Structure formats: structure tokens, C-alpha cells
Amino acid sequence: MSVMVSVLDAQRTRTSEKYTTYPPEVLPMFVAEMDSVPAEPVREALERAIRNGDTGYVGHTRVLPEVFADFAGRRWGWDVDPDLVRTTTDVSVAAVEVLRRIIDPGDQVVLMPPVYPPFWEYVREAGGSATEVPLLAPDGEPDPFDTTAGWRMDLAAIERAFAGGARTVLLCNPHNPLGLVHAREDLVALARLAAQWDAVVVSDEIHAPLVHADAVFTPFLTCGPEAVEHGVALTSASKAWNLAGTKCALMVGGSERARGWFDGLPGEVVERTGILGYTASVAAFRDGEPWLASLLAELTGNRRILAEELGTAVPGAGYRQPQASYLAWLDLRALPWGDDPAVHLVDAAKVALTNGRDFGRPGIGHARLNFGCSEATLREGLARLASAR
Structure with missing residues (x-):
């Protein structure tokens, strides 16, 4: 069973920064929150406390x-x-x-x-x-x-x-x-x-x-x-x-x-x-380690999808698979999207990424993408990036 939920379901039911910063037509792939369901031991502990x-x-x-x-x-x-x-x-x-x-x-x-x-x-x-x-x-x-x-x-x-x-x-x-x-x-x-x-x-x-x-x-x-x-x-x-x-x-x-x-x-x-x-x-x-193992399996699959398909979706984009976490550092300097491509992509692709220049001068021309999501959401994000002009 996947530990991820549909981003559309999350947008309908959640009130955190990831799902309320942008209008619903923008795919949120910026802040480091995942579209995940809670680990069962965590959910049970919180429900018991309440x-x-x-x-x-x-x-x-x-x-x-x-x-x-x-x-x-x-x-x-x-x-x-x-x-x-x-x-x-x-x-x-x-x-x-x-x-x-x-x-x-x-x-x-x-x-x-x-x-x-x-x-x-x-x-x-x-x-x-x-x-x-x-x-x-x-x-x-x-x-x-x-x-x-x-x-x-x-x-x-x-x-x-x-x-x-x-x-x-x-x-x-x-x-x-x-x-x-x-x-x-x-x-x-x-x-x-x-x-x-x-x-x-x-x-x-x-x-x-x-x-x-x-x-x-x-x-x-x-x-x-x-x-x-x-x-x-x-x-x-x-x-x-x-x-x-x-x-x-x-x-x-x-x-x-x-x-x-x-x-x-x-x-x-x-x-x-x-x-x-x-x-x-x-x-x-x-x-929570069994849940964590399931999560890491999904994240490993998503980082591989990015490796296999990002170059086709966005020719010229640079990417190395991360050794940890669910954050992809995209080198978009070869694209005509300026020093802060995330700003361009919110309007051009309806995808919200994290601004690369916020990470310091080496981040100019880069953006950070959150792939802590379902495979379907990731593929939707790639399709939208492919449509950017």
C-alpha cells in the first residue's frame, strides 16, 4: 500500500503551507512537506493522546x-x-x-x-x-x-x-x-x-x-x-x-x-x-521503521523516474539523484527562464518549485523540486514542466 495520497485530495483536506500558499490550479512541489499518510503507530499515538x-x-x-x-x-x-x-x-x-x-x-x-x-x-x-x-x-x-x-x-x-x-x-x-x-x-x-x-x-x-x-x-x-x-x-x-x-x-x-x-x-x-x-x-x-521503509521504497522509485524522464520532459535540465531525502536539485541554467526559474514556472507551467537563488549564489538558475508525492503527481509535474515556454 502506498504511503502517499493524491495531491488533489491533500489540497481539499489539508491547511498547511504546502496546500494553501498557491491557488489550487498550481501543483505544489516546493516546501518540504510530503503528500503522505501518517505512519500508523504515529496516528494511533496521537489519537490516543487526543x-x-x-x-x-x-x-x-x-x-x-x-x-x-x-x-x-x-x-x-x-x-x-x-x-x-x-x-x-x-x-x-x-x-x-x-x-x-x-x-x-x-x-x-x-x-x-x-x-x-x-x-x-x-x-x-x-x-x-x-x-x-x-x-x-x-x-x-x-x-x-x-x-x-x-x-x-x-x-x-x-x-x-x-x-x-x-x-x-x-x-x-x-x-x-x-x-x-x-x-x-x-x-x-x-x-x-x-x-x-x-x-x-x-x-x-x-x-x-x-x-x-x-x-x-x-x-x-x-x-x-x-x-x-x-x-x-x-x-x-x-x-x-x-x-x-x-x-x-x-x-x-x-x-x-x-x-x-x-x-x-x-x-x-x-x-x-x-x-x-x-x-x-x-x-x-x-x-515507525516499517512505514519508513515503505516510504523510502516509493521515494527511490520517484528519484529514478526523474532520472529517466526529466531530460526528455525538459531538455537541458541537469539533475543528479539525491542520496537522501525527497528533494531534487534541478540545474535549469541552460533554459531561457532566467536566474530564478521557479518564478517563471509558477505562471508558465502551474508548478511551484523552491527558488534556487534562496539557497545562496550557487543556486542562481536552479530550483528545488519536492518528489515526496505519488508517482501520478510526479508524472503530472513532469508533464507540466514539459509544457513550459
Whole structure:
């Protein structure tokens, strides 16, 4: 049974950003929400909470840290100490609040564009200044049957940024919008650089449960003693199980230094965790892996359809299959659609994609497409893109 529903059914019944930003004649393939049905354990847990009136302020329990530690151990061999896990509303709040503990006003924070657009806002909100170190792009024309392997962190440029005064890296691992799963050796090298310069790596790992079978995810905090001492991980069930609106994320440390940062958080950072998000996250990490396996099978099929058919639908479009998640990074610079092709395509094709330039200068002429949908919806999207002029 498919975990996806018709986008038309979703537009009729859902009120979230994905389905209400544009008129109903526009196919929404932009924001990172999926057209999925909830995993049964998650749905049952939320229904039970509603029936029982368990909708108050979040309690002080170790249940979610322990359940996540079990999940991380099973899936990635990551030994998480539940005592070094804290919760908050979402990964964006986690990023801002952790950065506030780490940096002083005006400090440089390294970002690696093209990267998730809110990263710049996180740094500004925390009082820092963004220092951009773009990823190294693969050589040659993109092969749609290749994956995003070939993109790399520019470690030499990161070291130059450290030499210039930066002391923090906001890492996206896996990397949005590319679906890039950073190689373990690169993460180890980054951790060693952080130790050399007494810097901190804040690793956003929200897409980690969505890594495809042809890649291996490496949690940053498993990359040696330097990573443990100089790193913090941020994650959530929200992306993999489509739970963004329930509001729960985790901050994970591995050292006494991290414990100090967490203990210095304002109490309200933890208190604002949504109790329904906490409930849903426990169910997802504890009992949601069979549903996740079904989801990944559908997403693998969709990314393959894009590889097989995008070039015919949109000659000149560049695409590499992502190693993680349900987001496709489309290189549309060869098309006559300008620096921000997503703006053109809303009118010309009645398809809403995410604006590539929002991901930084390397995103000019690109767009991000969400294929977390049914096969029928994806094929409709391709047909519409093919009609664009």
C-alpha cells in the first residue's frame, strides 16, 4: 500500500503551507512537506493522546531521549547518551539557541551554499555573521543516473575561514538541497580542523532517516573524539515522518562541554516542546521503521523516474539523484527562464518549485523540486514542466 495520497485530495483536506500558499490550479512541489499518510503507530499515538486529553505542557521525561538513542544505535551504530539529549520545538529553534550558547555577537559562522535558506536567518538571529564557503561542485555535466556523490566540502576553504576568525560551522548533514550524504572521511577531517582551531560544528541531521540504500549516513558525533568534543547534533522525526507541525526536535551532545551549553539554555527552550510532537516522535522512532521503509521504497522509485524522464520532459535540465531525502536539485541554467526559474514556472507551467537563488549564489538558475508525492503527481509535474515556454 502506498504511503502517499493524491495531491488533489491533500489540497481539499489539508491547511498547511504546502496546500494553501498557491491557488489550487498550481501543483505544489516546493516546501518540504510530503503528500503522505501518517505512519500508523504515529496516528494511533496521537489519537490516543487526543482521546485522553493529553494535550497540555510537555512533561519532564526521558522517554524520547531513550527511544531516540535506541533508534540511533539500531540504524547508525551511534551510541547516544540520553542524558545529553534535550528537546525543543523544532530544528530551527534548536539551531538558533545552540548557536547563542556557542558564539559571541558578531562571530563568524561558516555556511556551505547551496544550503537550506533559513541557515542565514539562524545565524543572524543568534547574533552571528555568516561566512560562506560554497561546496565544491562535481566536474563535468551532471549524469542523472549518478547520485550527488561528487559534491564535497571545501575543507581548505573552511580552514582559511577558521584562520580568518570563524569558530563555528553550521553543517547540513545530509545536505539540503542536494541530498548529499557527506563522506565519513570529510566529516572526520572537519572535526579535526575544528579541534585544531577550537571551533564548534553544529550539525543539522534532520534528513538522516531518509538516506537511500546506495549511501551510508555518518552522524557527526561518531567521527572521533574531536567530533564529540567539538560538535552538537540537531535532529527530529519531523522530516522523515512528515510531522513538522507537531513541533518537536532534539539537541544531542556527546561531551561535558555540550552539557554545559544545554544547561545554559533558557528553560523555555525545552518547555516549548509540543507535547503532541513529543508523543509522535516517540512513536516514530520506536515503531515507525516499517512505514519508513515503505516510504523510502516509493521515494527511490520517484528519484529514478526523474532520472529517466526529466531530460526528455525538459531538455537541458541537469539533475543528479539525491542520496537522501525527497528533494531534487534541478540545474535549469541552460533554459531561457532566467536566474530564478521557479518564478517563471509558477505562471508558465502551474508548478511551484523552491527558488534556487534562496539557497545562496550557487543556486542562481536552479530550483528545488519536492518528489515526496505519488508517482501520478510526479508524472503530472513532469508533464507540466514539459509544457513550459
